[in-house]
Amino acid sequence: xxxxxxxAARVSTKGAEAIDSDGATEGLINFLMxxxxxxxxxxxxxxxxxxxxxxVAREWFRHRAGWxxxxxxxxxxxxxxxxxxxxxxxxxxxxxxxGAYRFTPGTFAQSVVAQAEAxxxxxxxxxxxxxxxxxxxxxxxxxxVLPVGIYTSFIATCNARSLMHFLSLRTQRENAKVPSxxxxxxxxxxxxxxxxFARSLPVTHAAFEEHGxxxx
Numbered sequence: 001x002x003x004x005x006x007x008a009a010r011v012s013t014k015g016a017e018a019i020d021s022d023g024a025t026e027g028l029i030n031f032l033m034x035x036x037x038x039x040x041x042x043x044x045x046x047x048x049x050x051x052x053x054x055x056v057a058r059e060w061f062r063h064r065a066g067w068x069x070x071x072x073x074x075x076x077x078x079x080x081x082x083x084x085x086x087x088x089x090x091x092x093x094x095x096x097x098x099g100a101y102r103f104t105p106g107t108f109a110q111s112v113v114a115q116a117e118a119x120x121x122x123x124x125x126x127x128x129x130x131x132x133x134x135x136x137x138x139x140x141x142x143x144x145v146l147p148v149g150i151y152t153s154f155i156a157t158c159n160a161r162s163l164m165h166f167l168s169l170r171t172q173r174e175n176a177k178v179p180s181x182x183x184x185x186x187x188x189x190x191x192x193x194x195x196x197f198a199r200s201l202p203v204t205h206a207a208f209e210e211h212g213x214x215x216x
Contacts, residue, residue, distance in 0.1 A: 001044040002203040005029055005160065009040040026203050033207035038216035041161035042066065046200065048156045048193060053084040055148040056185045066162025071154035075140040078133065082151040083122040085115050090184060121147060160201055164208050165215035167194055177212030 006025045009032055032040055052060070061069060072079075086092065092106035092114055125145050132142035158166070170182045170190040182190070198205040208215075 001160070001201045002029060004044045005032070005040045005201070005204055008043040009037070026207075029203050030207045030210065033204075033211045033216050036214070036216040038161050041164070041204065041216060042159045044159050044201070046158055046160070046163060046196065048158075048196075049153070050156055050189060051082075051151055051153045052189060053149050053185065054152050055084075056183070056189065057152050057154060058148070059183060059186055060156070060189075063158075063162065063166050066159050066165070068157045069154055072152050074143040074146070074152075078139060079129075079143070079146065079150060079152075081122075081126050083118070083126075083147075084149040084151065084185070085118055086111075118149060122149060125150075160197070160204055161215060163193065163197055164213075166190065167197070167208075168213050168215050171213075173213055175209065175212065177214050 002025050006028050009028055031037075050057075050060075057071065088111055089105075091103035092110050093104045094101050095104055096102060125147050128145040129142050132145070133139065167190055168176065168178065169180050170186050171194065172180055172182060172187065194205075
């Protein structure tokens with residue numbers, strides 16, 4: 001798909017000849033990335049199937065430009081009892097004020113509380129959901145008791161430009177020109193998507209890295 005980027009860029013100077021043009025891609029892609037000529041990076045497509053907690057999906061769907069989504073509907077199907085629990089290495093404590101804070105691990109006792117309270121809350125919510133469904137209450141009504149920690153699934157389609165913008169905000173890297181402070185759970189998904197991006201468009205991904213992970 002790197003060639004799709006090059007072909008789209010070359011039409012500016014070659015017109016129809018760009019369709020059959022060949023030649024090195026690395027120099028041109030680096031030029032486009034460095035000088036932020038973004039539109040050639042839109043002429044490709046990547047589609048991902050994602051399973052994530054609802055709180056991750058809602059943050060993800062804030063990315064609209066260059067993205068299309070279709071999500072599992074709890075109006076039309078019964079959701080599965082799959083819930084998110086923070087892993088033992090998940091930072092739990094926020095220190096500082098909005099815009100100037102950091103997260104620290106917290107204590108073992110806090111980790112126990114976080115997991116136990118979430119699990120108990122999920123059990124109660126799931127039982128309430130099942131009780132309503134058993135009583136004949138419509139799925140679109142019964143779902144209202146479910147927490148944002150339950151998993152949903154969706155199809156997400158994007159192009160390289162919109163994906164790079166997503167990655168610039170939803171990952172944290174020392175070489176990034178602009179710092180980002182992503183939610184850890186969405187960063188975990190973004191890291192998997194970036195691995196696919198690097199395999200599919202290796203030259204584009206390398207240029208993204210070289211120029212400070214700023215989307216063109």
